[in-house]
Amino acid sequence: MTKQTDNGYASLAPDAQGCYPYTEDDRTVWGTLFTRQMDALQGVMVDSYLEGIATLGLNAGNVPQVVDIDKRLNRLTGAGVEGVPALIAPTRFFNLLSDRKFPIATFLRRREHMDYIEEPDLFHEVFGHCPLLTNNAYCDFIERFGQQAQTLGKGYSWHMFRLFWFTVEFGLIHTKDGVRAYGAGIGSSPAEAENAMNGHAEVRDFDLMDVLRTPYRIDIVQPVYFAIESFEALTEALDQDLVALIDQAKSLGDHTPLFDQAA
Numbered sequence: 001m002t003k004q005t006d007n008g009y010a011s012l013a014p015d016a017q018g019c020y021p022y023t024e025d026d027r028t029v030w031g032t033l034f035t036r037q038m039d040a041l042q043g044v045m046v047d048s049y050l051e052g053i054a055t056l057g058l059n060a061g062n063v064p065q066v067v068d069i070d071k072r073l074n075r076l077t078g079a080g081v082e083g084v085p086a087l088i089a090p091t092r093f094f095n096l097l098s099d100r101k102f103p104i105a106t107f108l109r110r111r112e113h114m115d116y117i118e119e120p121d122l123f124h125e126v127f128g129h130c131p132l133l134t135n136n137a138y139c140d141f142i143e144r145f146g147q148q149a150q151t152l153g154k155g156y157s158w159h160m161f162r163l164f165w166f167t168v169e170f171g172l173i174h175t176k177d178g179v180r181a182y183g184a185g186i187g188s189s190p191a192e193a194e195n196a197m198n199g200h201a202e203v204r205d206f207d208l209m210d211v212l213r214t215p216y217r218i219d220i221v222q223p224v225y226f227a228i229e230s231f232e233a234l235t236e237a238l239d240q241d242l243v244a245l246i247d248q249a250k251s252l253g254d255h256t257p258l259f260d261q262a263a
């Protein structure tokens with residue numbers, strides 16, 4: 001539990017009740033992030049995400065505890081969350097997802113990283129990922145994704161992470177009100193929320209082969225997003241022969257990146 005991230009964030013240890021020791025300073029950081037992001041997300045995120053924030057009882061006054069979210073999700077969708085160190089192995093990651101459980105890094109960013117942090121922290125994990133875990137169709141996708149990634153094994157992980165990136169992290173969805181976002185990287189970042197909706201980034205209809213061949217960079221706002229029709233359709237896409245599709249994506253090669261290769 002002493003492993004540190006590049007920015008010096010160490011994993012937190014829970015007490016006997018499973019609660020993490022957040023400080024008064026953490027409470028202020030959480031409250032500031034929560035209030036700012038709630039203002040930024042109206043008309044950006046899909047309704048079920050915004051409803052999920054209320055359903056989970058997330059608010060500006062308290063840093064949420066993983067155990068409380070886990071209990072609520074268990075009752076609502078049979079999903080759950082588990083506190084993990086900031087960096088976990090892909091096998092553990094996929095294993096948790098296949099159990100309908102989402103891994104949650106539990107440290108919270110410091111003030112100097114208020115606007116951007118490369119590592120997923122508690123705000124990204126809880127505010128970004130957990131609201132949609134109140135939605136059964138979304139949880140079905142998460143579970144199916146985990147099962148498939150686990151079955152496919154190491155040689156296919158890289159492409160499965162791409163699929164994860166362009167859906168769970170930065171996915172858009174067509175709604176009756178127009179395109180909205182459901183990805184956690186958009187939900188938890190003001191810059192990404194603005195970028196996804198300002199019309200400057202490319203928005204493509206979701207196509208699995210297209211996604212599998214599209215490279216990404218983790219340290220910039222995204223130049224391209226993919227919009228799904230529904231979570232059900234996304235899950236169905238995973239029922240295809242992924243071995244054959246990923247092999248084909250590998251032999252066709254990657255699309256030319258829409259970003260500079262060098263940082």
Ligand SMILES: [Fe+2]
Nearest residue numbers: 120124169184
């Ligand atoms: Fe994430």
